[in-house]
Amino acid sequence: DAGITQSPRHKVTETGTPVTLRCHQTENHRYMYWYRQDPGHGLRLIHYSYGVKDTDKGEVSDGYSVSRSKTEDFLLTLESATSSQTSVYFCAISSPQGAHETQYFGPGTRLLVL
Amino acid sequence: KNEVEQSPQNLTAQEGEFITINCSYSVGISALHWLQQHPGGGIVSLFMLSSGKKKHGRLIATINIQEKHSSLHITASHPRDSAVYICAVRLGTSGSRLTFGEGTQLTVNP
Numbered sequence: 428d429a430g431i432t433q434s435p436r437h438k439v440t441e442t443g444t445p446v447t448l449r450c451h452q453t454e455n456h457r458y459m460y461w462y463r464q465d466p467g468h469g470l471r472l473i474h475y476s477y478g479v480k481d482t483d484k485g486e487v488s489d490g491y492s493v494s495r496s497k498t499e500d501f502l503l504t505l506e507s508a509t510s511s512q513t514s515v516y517f518c519a520i521s522s523p524q525g526a527h528e529t530q531y532f533g534p535g536t537r538l539l540v541l
Numbered sequence: 542k543n544e545v546e547q548s549p550q551n552l553t554a555q556e557g558e559f560i561t562i563n564c565s566y567s568v569g570i571s572a573l574h575w576l577q578q579h580p581g582g583g584i585v586s587l588f589m590l591s592s593g594k595k596k597h598g599r600l601i602a603t604i605n606i607q608e609k610h611s612s613l614h615i616t617a618s619h620p621r622d623s624a625v626y627i628c629a630v631r632l633g634t635s636g637s638r639l640t641f642g643e644g645t646q647l648t649v650n651p
Binding site for chain 1: 583589
């Protein structure tokens with residue numbers, strides 16, 4: 428398994444509070460991604476990073492921000508959590524390999540916003 | 542309309558049956574992935590295809606670029622194959638980004 432960890436693995440928080448999720452990799456992969464997974468939807472991209480301090484928005488980025496100050500860490504922040512952000516969050520990593528590129532996924536973080 | 546459509550959404554089979562899960566996409570792609578998600582949530586990559594067919598153990602994945610369609614087959618299915626199977630495509634213009642189908646929940650009964 429690719430060395431990807433997510434913390435925390437489970438979190439319960441209240442509406443309006445800030446929340447930060449951490450993704451840590453030991454594989455030195457250049458690309459990192461944050462997804463959310465909800466019933467009735469496929470995995471949806473929140474934000475991604477192509478390198479240190481190089482981030483961009485995905486399809487569901489509203490209400491989320493990210494930072495990548497080191498190759499190994501990609502942080503996802505919910506600036507003011509809402510109940511609609513209750514979800515399972517997955518981090519993924521990859522390296523540019525053209526047609527052979529594969530994404531490796533972290534174990535996921537279950538977030539409940541009350 | 543989703544760019545990636547999977548069918549069926551749910552599939553129940555008896556142990557030993559041959560299983561097929563389908564994935565159709567509507568745009569040009571550079572690669573297609575099949576992923577497996579077990580209860581407990583971990584997601585692993587099974588196959589990456591840009592043409593033809595790949596086989597790994599009892600799993601076979603095929604892709605028809607002209608018809609924009611891929612299938613995942615499981616031969617001699619086993620209860621441990623019970624999982625969600627997810628199709629994902631790398632669009633021709635999206636670099637490394639993937640677009641995912643909603644997944645197919647497979648349950649194999651003993």
